[in-house]
Amino acid sequence: MALRPLHDNWTLTAVSGPIPQEVAQAAVAATVPGCVHTDLHAVGLIAAPFDDDNESAQQWIGSTLWRYETEFDWHDDGSDRHDLVADGLDTVAAIEVNGRVVAETQNQHRGYRFDLGAHLRDGTNTLAITFRAPVDEAEARSAEHGPRPHVNHHPYNALRKAAFNFGWDWGIDVATSGIWRPIGLDSWTGVRIAAVRPLVDLARRDDGVDGVLDAHIDLDWSEVSTGEPVRVTVSVGGTSISEQVAQGAAGVVVSIRVPDVQPWWPAGHGEQPLYSVEVALDRAGEAVDHWSSRVGFRTVAVDTTPDAEGTPFVLRVNDKVIQVRGANWIPDHAFVTEIDVDRYRRRVRDAVEANMNLLRVWGGGIYESDDFYDACDEAGILVWQDFLFACAAYAEEAWLADEVEAEATQAIVRLSPHPSLVIWNGNNENIWGHEDWGWKEPLDGRTWGLGYYLSLLPSLVAELDPTRFYSPASPYSFAEGIHPNDESHGTMHIWDVWNTLDYSEYRRHRPRFASEFGFQGPPAWTTLVDAVHDEPLDPYGHQMLVHQKAADGNLKLERGMAGHLPEPRSIEEWHWATQLNQAAAVRFGIEHFRSLSPRNTGAIVWQLNDSWPVVSWAAVDFAERRKPLWFALRDVYEPRLATFQPRESGLALIVLNDTDEPWRGEVALQRTTFDGRVLAESVQTLSIAARGEATIGLDPEFTDHADAAGEIVVARLDGFATAVHNPVELVAQRLDPDALDVEVRPAADEPGVTLVQVTARAYVRDITLLVDRYAPDATVDQGLVTLLAGETAVFRVAGGGDADPATLQDPAVLQHGNALHRGRAAAV
Structure with missing residues (x-):
């Protein structure tokens, strides 16, 4: 067969x-x-x-x-x-x-x-x-x-x-x-394997852990099949069990206990061992049909038990709390048949290398190819899978409901082998939309989808795959009578910041779990100009606006920069400034959300990827170029993070240790001028538990600035990226736009790699090589690097072919925040 x-x-x-x-x-x-x-x-x-x-x-x-x-x-x-x-x-x-x-x-x-x-x-x-x-x-x-x-x-x-x-x-x-x-x-003849759901569990012993596999096997019989029974054999982890099945039986459940399995863990918490599962169907000793897949043995739970602050959303894998650092996923190409296994794996690698541990497959897209979930299984990237309902009211009558039930059933069954899949979610924003978006009057009592989210879908998950958590919606409060997007309950979407508010307003929100938020920026320059050909190129050119789909998107970009960055004077400055501001806004938000731990248990930024060349919220553009935002995400999603945050008592240093190892060491605080002169300093010893956090309040000597436009506060901790506090915004800082010494040389032992060494004579913010402007195929290993006076960084640029390495020093390529002050009157 x-x-x-x-x-x-x-x-x-x-x-x-x-x-x-x-x-x-x-x-x-x-x-x-x-x-x-x-x-x-x-x-x-x-x-x-x-x-x-x-x-x-x-x-x-x-x-x-x-x-x-x-x-x-x-x-x-x-x-x-x-x-x-x-x-x-x-x-x-x-x-x-x-x-x-x-x-x-x-x-x-x-x-x-x-x-x-x-x-x-x-x-x-x-x-x-x-x-x-x-x-x-x-x-x-x-x-x-x-x-x-x-x-x-x-x-x-x-x-x-x-x-x-x-x-x-x-x-x-x-x-x-x-x-x-x-x-x-x-x-085919007689009988075939119609579907297999290999559901897993863990059985702990005093001296180890066994894997439990319940293989739910559905059979399909032809009308003229004989009356002979068939034998179903399930094999996994070196263990096999066979069951005899009578002719015409709809299916069978074969349970296996696999001794001493290695549990599957999310990235950053352990390894991702995968076990092959084989299901063989034979009759009278003759092979009839065969099915195979892979599983990872693990358990999943989400705790939404009310607490003193509201309703948490705490994801546990193998009984261990997972602080979610994630991104929302949209289809990676507008023409989904163009996405092959290699492209899927490159996007998952983008997530892994940005220190993410979860991707949320958004409900306006598709149930992705198994290639996507396979890549996540292997990398330890958790998957939150929406059922496919987004930002709309849906009829619940039979003409649509029958199809919804059929598609949901198939999706649950098909995706059941993948250990990465941990959450099924009923819809994107529909319960929130019904509450706040003016739907009730035009619906006039007609169905709008609630029955799917609160009845049909959870019943299907409970029947077909009770090993995974079901959430009715995102956002959702998991509490009767509570607004669906209440920050103290369940999951929250934060879009007032992008749409109407300054990004500093992220600090006004204290979400238990932020499952959507984000800020726009353009794609890489080459990605943009390969698709947009306005003459001259302008943010409000006709073709540019075709590639900006958000309502008043460019106006929101302008408003979002105001008070943070100097107003751009050219299309090149607009491009760099809006990319930089996107990264700054999202970094600001995530540092705040993470600093709320353990109240906050996760952040899922909108969005990882693009479906075509467009100005968007993506961190990786359609041409697979990593935007500055991607480098910001990599930094802010580091398991160990130190960040300055305001608290009721004043400015504080929040130190997060999302690793299995406790940390103990010295925290060196300094207030300095941009040229490195130390104005105040202290050293203290700090201990942080594994998966823990600590807070250090700052004394007035670090927060009372004689010259806020020319000073910073710095915290250094071994094993953490240096934390920097800017008392005023970049637009108001007295930054030297030409404070870098640059050396470009070929890498001695890496053919095709060029090294760009930069040394700061004074404080320089967010140094980034826009390497696509050097060569379309070029890549670089780091971005948004901030240097203090006297510090050096080396960028590794791969690719470029015959491009002139000297171009890497061109201001259009070698960018930084200070450069936005070039040619302007100094801040006072």
Whole structure:
């Protein structure tokens, strides 16, 4: 029994809609899996969708019916069943075999299996799939069933299709159609393994720990199968158990206790051992079917028991509290079929190297490929998985609810082997939206999704995978009668800062768990200008605004810099200043949130990645270039962090030790001038428990500044990054814009690596090499490096080919906060 892929020799044609003449006449060679946009671009029928304002010019694609067609040879091999297996069809489709419609689908988020036996003929067969226009279909269903509130301009909530695909405040509107996951023919006889849920637990002994595996195995039987029983054998960790199953039985649960397993841990808490699980099905000694995957043995719990301060949100893995340092994840490409296993692994590596331990898969995207979860399993990156509901009201009647139940069931089952997956979440912002976004009047008593979040989804998780925690929503307070976005209860989203407030207002919030917050900045210069070609380049140029999807986004960028940085005088300064301000804002927020430990147990920044080249909240842009924000996240997510924070008694140094080793050492405090002259100093000994924190109040000699524009306070601790307190904002500091001595040289023992050594003659803030302006393929090992007078840093720049290394000293490449004062009157 083997699935025969049907991925070859497909053609694509436009059936009806506002079709350009040159497309109407074309039969395009189609890639499967793939989508219409990428196929049309591959043959030159449309321009690159992400460039210029091609988004608006290509809106007709989402209002067009598309037909995929192929031929394949088939000969009856005597099997009982011949099933068409379609893992992903996007979205409302009619499937034809040899000219006859045999099935219809209406959900991108689930797979389908149809028996084609009665429709196949010996020899050549034709398979065709016609996709209805997704934009028109969403609008028609919304009108038919009654429009319900949603953000953005298309009624994506009327269709079970990825919401982001219709455009978002960071996403391009490219409503796709296509066969987006594998498709094939499965010929089988008698019985097959329909699904396996390998649910795990730990059984602790005095001298070790055993792994417990309950393999829930669902079986599918053909009508003409014999009455003989079958044997199911489950093997894991060197242990095997077999069970006999009667003919026609729906399934069986096989339980195994695996002695002396090594538990799976999140990054920073231990190793990530993975155990192969094999399920074999045989009848009368003959192999019939086989299934394999990997598991990690671990336990998961989230504590929301009310306490004196409200309702916590404390994630525990293997009974150990995990302080979450994470990011929200969106689909890594607007055309999701373009994301391969290597791209997934590079993004997960971005998370690992930024000291993250969790990614939240946001509800407006997709249930990602197993390649994503595999990479997280191996790296120890926890996954919080939203069910796919975002920023909208959803009908609960059967026309939509039946599909919701089917897709959720498949997702829970498919993802159940992955130890990285620890939280299922009902929706993104929908309960909050119903409370605060003016939904109640237009809904007028109609259903809006609450039944999914409080009944259907938790019941499915409880039935199919009770080993994982379920949260009804994000944000959510886990307390009856409490606002869903209350900072003292459960999870919180903080968007007033980006939308209306200065980023210093992050300190006004004291969230128990911050599951969304963030600040915008542009992508790398090269990423930007490869897609935006306004002449001259300007923040408010037409194409620039096409690549800025947030409402009044550039105005918010300007407001967000005011009072922090000098006003930019050129597009180059705008680019650097907005990138720097994005990093500063998020760093400010996370340092504050982490300083609230143990009240606060996690921060999940919006967002790790981008789906196209755009001004956005991402830390890694679409071209996979790490923005300054990424370096800020790496620093602020260090397990050991020292940060200056205001407290009721005055300025304090908060020291966090999120490691398994206690820390004891000296804390050296200094108040200095920018040129290094010491104005006050002290040394004291401090002890911090493992996974603990400590607070040191500062005496007036460190906080009473004679010259706030020219002084800083510094804390040095062995094993921690130096903490610096700036009494006033960069815009008001008397910073020397030319205080660096620079030396560029090739690395002696690393071919292709160039070293850039910088030495500060005075205090220099946030030194960053924008290496894409040196060479598009160049990378650098660090950024946002702050140096005190006399200190030196060495940057390792890889790549660059034949580019002139001297360019690395160019002010357009070698940037820092001080440089924003260049050519301006000194602060007084």
